[in-house]
């Protein structure tokens with residue numbers, strides 16, 4: 001079975017507007033996947049979607065979502081309606097540096113929600129979908145730095 005057959009035809013990429021997520025989106029489009037791109041910066045995901053449509057055969061949808069708070073899963077499910085989702089790249093995330101006690105707690109909660117709560121919610125929602133179709137995958141990015149003791153990284157959870 002080819003990679004596209006096993007994990008395609010549709011993939012979701014969170015944090016697709018920049019960095020690693022953008023690179024994942026480009027690679028998957030090259031491999032023939034159709035894509036749902038998710039991030040906060042609408043202009044960046046729309047621009048990427050347009051470039052991918054021009055430069056590949058991919059069907060691409062972009063959806064502006066804030067994954068650090070509640071209420072993102074319903075619009076995400078709606079965006080997937082009628083699309084045979086086989087691969088989820090749960091990549092949106094960020095790290096905090098600094099003294100733990102001087103870092104605003106709101107920033108820590110936002111990071112925790114994005115890096116931890118959102119991937120759990122996404123996996124919990126989509127694993128039944130993948131099980132039903134009998135193939136597919138979920139890839140969650142994270143950082144080893146958030147899992148061990150590092151100077152200035154006590155507030156980093158991934």
Ligand SMILES: NC(=O)c1ccc[n+]([C@@H]2O[C@H](COP(=O)([O-])OP(=O)(O)OC[C@H]3O[C@@H](n4cnc5c(N)ncnc54)[C@H](OP(=O)(O)O)[C@@H]3O)[C@@H](O)[C@H]2O)c1
Nearest residue numbers: 015016017018019020039040041066067068092093142143
């Ligand atoms: N780069 C590294 O060296 C490295 C190392 C270890 C781990 N990682 C992990 O790999 C992942 C990607 O890293 P990166 O370096 O590519 O990061 P990045 O360049 O900062 O990109 C992060 C992506 O997440 C999106 N994002 C951030 N906050 C969001 C929110 N609240 N809701 C929705 N989307 C949000 C951003 O888009 P918007 O701003 O448009 O929302 C952007 O597309 C992260 O989980 C990071 O922890 C990276």
